[in-house]
Amino acid sequence: MSATGAAFVTALVLLPLHRAVDRVVGQVIDRERYVLHARVQQFVSDVRDGHTEPETIQDVLRNVLTDPGLKLPDSRPGQYVDLFGAPTDSSPEAVCIPLRSGITEVGMMTLSAASARRVRRAKDMARAARLPIEVTRLRLELRAAISLPSALRAGGRTVGHSEAYGSESTASGRRSSRRRSASRGAEGAMP
Numbered sequence: 135m136s137a138t139g140a141a142f143v144t145a146l147v148l149l150p151l152h153r154a155v156d157r158v159v160g161q162v163i164d165r166e167r168y169v170l171h172a173r174v175q176q177f178v179s180d181v182r183d184g185h186t187e188p189e190t191i192q193d194v195l196r197n198v199l200t201d202p203g204l205k206l207p208d209s210r211p212g213q214y215v216d217l218f219g220a221p222t223d224s225s226p227e228a229v230c231i232p233l234r235s236g237i238t239e240v241g242m243m244t245l246s247a248a249s250a251r252r253v254r255r256a257k258d259m260a261r262a263a264r265l266p267i268e269v270t271r272l273r274l275e276l277r278a279a280i281s282l283p284s285a286l287r288a289g290g291r292t293v294g295h296s297e298a299y300g301s302e303s304t305a306s307g308r309r310s311s312r313r314r315s316a317s318r319g320a321e322g323a324m325p
Contacts, residue, residue, distance in 0.1 A: 170198050178265050198259055199245070229253060235268070241271060
């Protein structure tokens, strides 16, 4: 067995031991962090099992971090929206912690009051609650994607209905009407 193989096997054996020691030391040294982390992990487990909706993550984090002004706005191009899709702004005195997925900013956690310890704890809890935060963000994007084509289809049905029952009865008249509608749509899309 080579040195690399031996190091790999040693790491596999010691990893569970490291986790157990870390958990015990965490319980003794920073009991509050351990309890808060356990509450967030229980919530994540409930979301994963389908017992709880992920949109309640904001309330859970408010309770865990004892910050009633905590917000979790989601990032949209040029703006932030709350967990229900309404545009939102943070107050000037709020501390903003960016939430990232890789190099992309996907949202922000705003705290109403901040200290170095509170910011560190909020970052830790956001990492622990990544699943419900991400599921909530994806649901918001899905709702926005579904509502946009629905609005476009509703407008398209009106045009289709007027073309079918309008005053132009010839096929060439319908084609020219479609061309006019298409050119108006293209003009409307330009800034």
